Amino acid sequence: MLDIPRDPASIERPWVAGLLARAGTIPDTDAVDDVVIVETMTIGMTSTITRVAVSYSSPVDGPRSIIVKLPAVDPKWRRIVNDGRLFEREAGFYSGMQA
Numbered sequence: 001m002l003d004i005p006r007d008p009a010s011i012e013r014p015w016v017a018g019l020l021a022r023a024g025t026i027p028d029t030d031a032v033d034d035v036v037i038v039e040t041m042t043i044g045m046t047s048t049i050t051r052v053a054v055s056y057s058s059p060v061d062g063p064r065s066i067i068v069k070l071p072a073v074d075p076k077w078r079r080i081v082n083d084g085r086l087f088e089r090e091a092g093f094y095s096g097m098q099a
Contacts, residue, residue, distance in 0.1 A: 007073050008040045008050040016054060026062040033057040045077045046086065
């Protein structure tokens with residue numbers, strides 16, 4: 001199971017590097033040199049979207065920035081989102097599957 005950050009401040013280099021390496025986007029986790037939070041927006045009550053700049057320790061054809069969508073920090077809204085399986089359903093929609 002993937003350990004998801006609780007809030008934008010918890011988005012760190014090892015987590016981003018692990019995601020990109022597991023997806024096959026970069027050769028290994030050592031390729032990521034640094035990550036910097038560029039911008040964070042709260043979307044309604046249910047989620048936070050953060051743009052993260054990614055720099056590499058050597059020439060890598062990886063993304064220069066990524067978007068991270070996290071559940072709401074407020075426990076009440078997290079429970080509503082989890083109970084309704086809203087993010088599962090959204091992921092299913094984007095992957096073309098029924099959730």
